[in-house]
Amino acid sequence: MSSLEEFLVFKDVASTGNITRTSQRLHMSQPSVSIQIQNLERDYGVQLLDRTNRGVTLTENGKILYRYVEEIIQLMMEAREAVSYASTCHHGGIHIGATFTIGEYLLPYLVREYCRSETDSDIDARIADTEVLAQEVMDRRLNVALIEGPVPNDPNFTVETFWHDELVVVVPVDHPWSERGTISFEELTTERLITREQGSGTRKVMELAFARNSFNYLDLSIRLELGSTQAIKQAVKCGMGIAIISALTVQEECLLNQLVTLRVKDCSFTRPLSILTHTKGHLTEDEQSFVALLRDGKKLQEIFPAPVVS
Missing domain, CATH: 3.40.190.290 (D-Maltodextrin-Binding Protein; domain 2)
Structure with a gap:
């Protein structure tokens, strides 16, 4: 089962088009970023990113997953905020x-x-x-x-x-x-x-x-x-x-x-x-x-x- 962290890393890599930049933004090592992407590709059984010397781009399968990942992250943020709000006092x-x-x-x-x-x-x-x-x-x-x-x-x-x-x-x-x-x-x-x-x-x-x-x-x-x-x-x-x-x-x-x-x-x-x-x-x-x-x-x-x- 894919984790929220893997989705967050995937979304950031897709947005920046650069694993190095994502590792800097998320304060992770480059190998850790690559492992998160590889875990997703293994879970879904498809290649999600095309890798070149100039960076990475989404494959067609990657584009499909990206749309769902955006919604999942948004829902997770809303759920966390709703629970936090409900737990506050008056x-x-x-x-x-x-x-x-x-x-x-x-x-x-x-x-x-x-x-x-x-x-x-x-x-x-x-x-x-x-x-x-x-x-x-x-x-x-x-x-x-x-x-x-x-x-x-x-x-x-x-x-x-x-x-x-x-x-x-x-x-x-x-x-x-x-x-x-x-x-x-x-x-x-x-x-x-x-x-x-x-x-x-x-x-x-x-x-x-x-x-x-x-x-x-x-x-x-x-x-x-x-x-x-x-x-x-x-x-x-x-x-x-x-x-x-x-x-x-x-x-x-x-x-x-x-x-x-x-x-x-x-x-x-x-x-x-x-x-x-x-x-x-x-x-x-x-x-x-x-x-x-x-x-x-x-x-x-x-x-x-x-x-x-x-």
Whole structure:
């Protein structure tokens, strides 16, 4: 009888097309990977993989088995998750992921509000990029993720918007543009731009907005990429350039008259903030209560800070 481990190895080898890569991904030796495949081929009495110097590919029999293996692994994951969910008590705690902007500037308000009525709940928050969180939801390592900007197009995901955010141009208070409310794209290309790194939700929204409005993103003079919004704000304050970041992240600096926000003419940077879950996932009771808070738009208006935009 074939084991789940053999199926997992077979699926990964079929996906990567490379036994060496699978051994690295699954932290197994190459001989162990080969043995698992050989065991499957012996059990089914057919050759499942064509082996060449460039890697491996599925035979016709291998393709047939692969379809069933995908379903078997999916069912096993669902069974494990269902049993785990059933074994929890009435609550089970909250294990939630959030992208950097949401995690640093909105999540504290959400947790504070939630804890006012649910003081005994354990909350574990994971802060990471959209791509990382989406993969963890897909792998069932995370039940709920709050993400910004474009969401993965996959039937396994359920996406629900809970709030909206806007990206704005941020300049120092002594910048020549500080008294203006808007600038043109052509003016923007004359300045040194500081941006978030590739893969961040903020970066994707900015690139898509320019493309949607027929502006060439490559015309911008990007001088610095940073993996932290806080670092970007400090760089702008130091006069290293200007930035396009979330209006939520510069509330304090605007109130303290340290930074000024502007908009780009004929270019909207509005983006949805979304709840990402797995279509076949199960939330603990605490997580369900937390998501219910996110769906209460009136309550969110009360607890979130009002945007400060020029």
